[in-house]
Amino acid sequence: DVDKERLVTTMEEQAAIGATDGGGLHRLTLSDEDKAIRDWLRDEMEGLGLDVRVDAFGNMFGRREGTEDLPTVLVGSHMDSQPYGGIYDGQLGVVAALELVRCLEREGIETEHPIEVVNWTNEEGSRYQPAMQGSGVWAGVHDIDEQYDQTDENGARFEDELERIGYKGDVPAEPTEEYEAYLELHIEQGPYLEEGGHDVGVVTGVVGFTWGAITFYGEADHTGPTPMEYRRDALVPAADVITQIRRIPGTLGERTVGSTGYIDAGPNSINVIPGEVTFTWGFRDPSDEVVEEAYQRVLAEAEAAAEREGVEWEHEERMRAPSVEFADQCVEAVAGAADDAGYDSRYIFSGAGHDATHMTSLMDTGMVFAVSDDGKSHNEAEHTSWEDCHAAVTTTVNAAYDLATE
């Protein structure tokens, strides 16, 4: 039984670190704010008697022993945020894991399986790509040295920033024991739960996706005396492809989405034809084939646009995540916990990527979704009522307890 008042207090405490004027959160991975929230989390975990460890990629774990020599149940999410993002996102998932331990401590309950709370490094993928980076390294999907060498927009190296904030730990960034299951609570970030009037979501899987960037190289020149047919404008083909990225999904699957979130043009002067423009693509779908098709289509559009405008181009895929389905054991534990607590739940396939994606190759995995008001996220206006937070945390705590007991 989760104490709602304490849940709200804990959520408000964490949301104060990196709070924006607009009521959101600006807590980019490996920033000073990220260091502050990590310090806070370490204190919370130590206060609950957990055995805290930090791995070489900054992933933070807090361990509570079980009564038997059984594989561990891992519960958590991430504390980093988007630029001017919301305060619920993955934060609620880490707080839920803390609540799990608090409930067990308060009731003096021991579990057969050990339990670990986890805070993954850089789930958001905004400052450094790929997203779900810490969990991906831990799962062996990414090479740690390659990821250390990533640089942000200002050229700051990942490993240097990790050391700067003091969170390059001494434990290897990989599973060092056996795990029974991974459970993650996250806000839905989409409109389906609210629209159906549900209290909580039982997640059955996560869409696959491709992320990447295209750069067009044209030639900076004067916007006045340069006749249209002489131009090699790097922005026009970028604009052409961006409009196609918006339209490709309509020709593919029912749940396909496609977006450009980032664009940078140079020299970016009102009377200079842009000489170099970089922008990103992102496509997602429950089917890996559809994702591959969207990827092929955007490259074909870029090639056609480059030819039309007579410019050079290159591309770089920055992330490819397969679509995954969750384990019956976990889906059933979540659905059962929601039912037992009298919540109206529905099965839902996640349209966002989650650290859970990477856990599926290592252990049984499941997720709980909290209602997202208006489906909004990655925005200061992101909102989940405390009622809905409480329902999702309660479901997570009980499902995790179920998985941690024989």
Place this chain on the structure above:
Amino acid sequence: DVDKERLVTTMEEQAAIGATDGGGLHRLTLSDEDKAIRDWLRDEMEGLGLDVRVDAFGNMFGRREGTEDLPTVLVGSHMDSQPYGGIYDGQLGVVAALELVRCLEREGIETEHPIEVVNWTNEEGSRYQPAMQGSGVWAGVHDIDEQYDQTDENGARFEDELERIGYKGDVPAEPTEEYEAYLELHIEQGPYLEEGGHDVGVVTGVVGFTWGAITFYGEADHTGPTPMEYRRDALVPAADVITQIRRIPGTLGERTVGSTGYIDAGPNSINVIPGEVTFTWGFRDPSDEVVEEAYQRVLAEAEAAAEREGVEWEHEERMRAPSVEFADQCVEAVAGAADDAGYDSRYIFSGAGHDATHMTSLMDTGMVFAVSDDGKSHNEAEHTSWEDCHAAVTTTVNAAYDLATE
């Protein structure tokens, strides 16, 4: 007779101030580099015995008296540059005016009309808009207090920056005496002279133009779980309009051009739907009616795109310059000077804006164009051979001498 070696030396001297690694010039208006080149120019002018004055908008004048009480002949251009622009642009025009005085001094020639060398403030219009700002204020086209209040991308106020570099002078920014004519040498910045194999251009007028910015206000949201039909993406309509800005000119005049040089998207994160995007338009044509038509068309495209995507929008016209035709007296002086020196010249209508535009309302005005290799400008690769520089400077010096003598 202009000394080519000295011309080259002077050009190289000025190009050293704000030089880029790529052989270009980065000397934005009111920057430290602009201060340095102004100091250099003041020394040059004083060294030639000119009476130097700086007006309240930073326009710099160097006066050489005439033998009669006649209106002044004004000769010059501008010393500021685009971001990572070229070293010839308007700089060659100010150097030509210095050369005019040097030739007269060397030969001990006095003219009936007084002669003034001028360096206009912020011709480029990149850091602050509008372009041709100093000449526009001086001609009474813009209100000086409004222009003082302009801010750059970082919020730095024009007047504060002008004071910071010490070039807010004590002379009013307006004509304080009568002027006979204005003559300006500038590089063509287009391909026509080179393609026709000409030595120098006799400019007959300048295109009109409209510049402005459009902002779309959508809603930042997650690029994954937000279904396509729920989105209010601010970048997609921007991309739609940018592709139209490229295409509108093809449906208008033969010399109509249209461009987007600047774009800024927020929050600019790979997995966030852009919530706010600002970008610019620029259209030019020899006919004011065509310019107005292009302006109406881009607004109609923006309205349609905003409706398609369900976003709000606003726009701001940042500059509207009328098309102008130059005075016969000046056109003939330039054509005659080119002929006399044995140069192959052609008449040409300028596709770029020039300070000369604003002078047409005050006095007879004319321009000389130097050949632009490959028509390139606003780019470090901008190039004019010393041969072609010499031809254009010689033409300017002789035409100005012609205008300054009865």
